Amino acid sequence: MRKLPFAFLLIFSAMCGIGCEKVIHVHPVNPEEKVVIEAVLTNRAGGNVVMISEATGTDATSGGDGISGAFVTIRDSDGKIDTLGEMSKGIYGKESLVGTIGKTYWIFVVLTDGYATTAQSTMPSPVPIDTVFLKEDRANIHSAPRQLVNISYQDPADQANYYRFVQYVNGVRENEVFIRSDQLTNGNHNTAVLRYPKSDNNDIVSGDQIRVEMQCIDKSAYDYLRSMDRGALGDAILATPANPSTNFSQGALGYFTAHTVEERTFKAP
């Protein structure tokens, strides 16, 4: 949707028999060392995972591996502290840790070299899914009809809400970032359309196994995902490229989110 004006531009130039893409050479550089932390805490058992890794150069074929030996703890607003163990290289978790709605969580990460960083996130009250259904949609460059997942829910009026949706088709996750805020829709019944860029072979067809997840996220997670989506995924046209607004301190990349999860599974008719 947001890329539609640009799509017009491409159509306009395509009409004139032009508009072409080519890969150009850009000198790779070695970036400064940066720690990347993706930390997720949900209201489900086994739903927490903290992945710690290192950023690599743009043309690195190796590196980006997990960072071992980190000391990872999560403290809640009641002062309860959980220490997460390393389950595999760079991946930390604790089976018994389950997030509680309304609580604020702080994550603390200390690496073996003494580097330490922290972030904070509050698990919002869940908003239940009302219905999930498929509906025909034509909003793409070729106006081609295709089936898209729609999720409806009733937004509560008394608070600011932020949502995130994740879609899996036959177990394959759609990479498009589906986020919503209630800024323009506060207190109303909403239907979110999970519209993703169309290619030749990614339409949902009859018989596909579909799983959707609705997450209620807090503002810091929403801001991270929004700024990542607009400015850090390699598209130059949407916004001035910039690192996403992280809730981690000390220059760490990535984000920490405490959110609720609800999912639905169905078969495309």
Add this chain to the structure above:
Amino acid sequence: MFCLFPFVSLAQRLHTVSGTIKDESNGEVLIGATIRVVNAPAYGAVSNEYGFYSLTLPPGTFTIEYTILGFATKTFELQADGNKKLDVLLREQSTDLGEVVVKANAYDKVTGTQMGFERLDIKEVANIPVLFGERDPLKVMQLLPGVKAAGDGNSGFYVRGGGADQNLILLDEAPVYNASHLLGFFSTFNADAIKDLTIYKGGMPAQYGGRLSSVVDIKMNEGNNKRYEVSGGVGLISARVKVEGPIRKEKSSFLLSARRTYADVFLRSNQKYKDYKLYFFDLNAKLNFQLGVNDRLYISGYTGKDEMGLGTTFGLDWGNATGTLRWNHVYGNKLFSNTSVIVSNYDYNIAIENGGNQFSIFSQIRDHNLKHEFQWYPDNKHAVRAGFNSIFHAIRPGEVTSTESSSVNDRKFQRRYSIENAAYLSDIWKMGDRVSLNYGVRLTAATVLGGGDFYTFGNDGAVPDTLHFEKGEVVKTYWNVEPRLTTSVKVNESSSVKASYVRNSQNLHLISNSTSSNPTDKWISNTNNIKPELSDQVSLGYYANLFGDRYEFSTEVYYKSMTNQIDYRDGADVFSNFDVVESQLLYGKGRAYGLEWQIKKNSGKLTGWLSYTLSKTERQIEGINGNQWYNARQDRTHDVAIVGTYRANDKWTFSANWVYYTGDAITFPVGKYRIDGRTVYLYSGRNGYRMPNYHRLDLGATVQLRKRKHWQQELSFSIYNAYGRENAYTIDFRDSETRPGGTDAVQTALFKYIPSISYNFKF
């Protein structure tokens, strides 16, 4: 201030000759014509923007010569024994015939008192090839030194390191807020309706103000007051028609000019694109009335609209409308006055349908503007201007409306009101045969008005305090004194040196988070937090007419510093709560310096110019690029343009232009990492990299078809980007498909070999 003007005491009785200079064929007034006294070269005058001149002489008999480029010179013997009125009609003459060399043109860079400006004669540039063959004065302007195109095929431009919003674009004195159509590929100025375009890059005269980096003053044609004339054309993407003629012969005239694209007709004929809407139109109209000897009234208007849409899913339309009412009055023969009442409007509307939600977002900026000016020619040595200008701005940043069934709530962001008041005084003082001083001052008071809430902000963008103001209540007034000074010294008959200092202030700001300009970028006014942008520019120039005036050489060097520059924070939420937009903004400063050369040939079969600019443009904004200076996006080290038109014979004219410039400064990723199963890029620093260098050749040819009485036709052919250079429009980064773990930088080029043909007629 008046005491600074040194007036000559009148020892002998002087007489004044005044009048209006017009084109004999159609009665259009001629701007910038020179009035020379052949047997007393110390005396002289220049016609103003309404063709008026006033020349004061001692008693005696004089030979007076009226000249302007492109017209045959007229000479009168005149007995100065009393005040006289002399209206002069000049006849058009093509420059390639004979050795007519017009000396002492007011816009001649050597003899004129102005610096840092370029003037385009619309007729002169008609043959220069442009994209899709759409004659566009703004695109030709981009071929001048110091003026840079905002992108491939784009009509947006940057002047001496300024941003696209720092250009004051005036159409018959009315500011035009978005001068582009169709995502920037065409300007809103239909060449048919335009008479004259002057751009000031530096040394702006005091009557102009409100933007930091340039003034583009565009004047519409008045309309033929002698006979009816219809002209028009059909091009690759648009059709145009213009009708003009007298209302009362030689007393009043009208002009109506329209243009519409028809690309959408082809678009819809393709089944695949049948839901698309994509077009624009322009409408220019002007009336002018001679009311007696001393009064003239002009009414002019423009409206234009762009529309694009995809079924009911998405729609975006935007457009400008301007209206100007002007009244010229001559008091006696030395004092000329003009009063203008101007309305200017820009708005856009986005319509979106998403998951059963149908809603639209409307935004508007509207100006009411009053100007009054006196031009006083007290004697032969001074030309004084004094005036005031008062503009009321009303901005509606965003208003969301939705249908009943929609889950989107209606919402109106606070409307913002402000008044810009300015008073100015300037004088062009001929201090002697060689030296002249063009000096003045502009005093501005920009007042932010309520009602509504205003906020104070912490460094992190948080809002600690809200201040409420009633409607009409003054929130804050920003005062600025803007000195304007240009001095010119004639080295000899054919060369001169000039120097200038100007300060400009800007109280309206366009904020954009995108790397390309968008019709939905927001205009915001000053607030209690957003302060006026200021620029100070010094420049020095050398000008020479070479080889018996066949070539004109000019070079200027400039340094400009800018304060209170505005940018979005990294990761700003552009579409969030617009009432507190300042929480998303950062402020800083800028500097730009450069050297410009141009050599131009104005006469003969081959005309054209070669220009080269060497420049640097930087910004330093707290919170961006680690607070260090960084290259502005429009920083281009080298910029070359070669423009040539060859009039082979009465039938054929050929033209070509070639441009080359350093690629724009942009931000590339320095690394990558994975979040949520996908690649996210790591950035350090802003604009540390370059797009590939840009170059392009355009070719054009125009053939005059058989002429009959009052019936002229021509065919124009052109090829844009003749050798098919793939110039990068954007560069995206994505995971490489061929090298596992690698990253591909993918450039998108838009225009490669665009041939076009258009047919133009006139009867």
